[in-house]
Amino acid sequence: MTTETIFHKDKTGQMQTVVFAFVTASIVCCVLSIVLAVSCFGRAGVSCPIMLDDRINPNTAEAASLVRLPGIGPRRAEVIVEYRKRFDSDRPAFRRAADIENIRGIGPVTAGKIQPWLCFE
Structure with a gap:
């Protein structure tokens, strides 16, 4: 399989290659953005547990x-x-x-x- 079969060559063969690359990069960016957003929003309600060494006395604690x-x-x-x-x-x-x-x-x-x-x- 050669590049001629992947990209249709005509007078603007070079332009079609650039457009194909741009569209492919745009789709990849959109997919990665969606994956990142889903992973961030999926953890939005989760909080880290509080780990204290000792209990706190509210009568003396700063x-x-x-x-x-x-x-x-x-x-x-x-x-x-x-x-x-x-x-x-x-x-x-x-x-x-x-x-x-x-x-x-x-x-x-x-x-x-x-x-x-x-x-x-």
């Missing part, structure tokens, strides 16, 4: 440690630190996971998500 908890961002971590500063030193601000619901923006769902990573000792 904001940098609190942001490692699921659903707790930098702003919410600062609010937790400020909230516990308003309590007496002889009584902790948080004695159980449900107490963290006293923080504005943290409800039962978030408290339930972070409960396995909290300690109150």
Whole structure:
């Protein structure tokens, strides 16, 4: 099989080869784009599990440690630190996971998500 049988040669034989190459490259790019998009969107809902070395005590942890908890961002971590500063030193601000619901923006769902990573000792 020669190139003459693959590409129809006429006056514009060279042009047909260039057009064929362009169309082939375009199709390959489209297929690769679709494959990449499907692989990215397929993992969109998957999150990495949180791996903590130890449990976090919300009564003593700094904001940098609190942001490692699921659903707790930098702003919410600062609010937790400020909230516990308003309590007496002889009584902790948080004695159980449900107490963290006293923080504005943290409800039962978030408290339930972070409960396995909290300690109150």
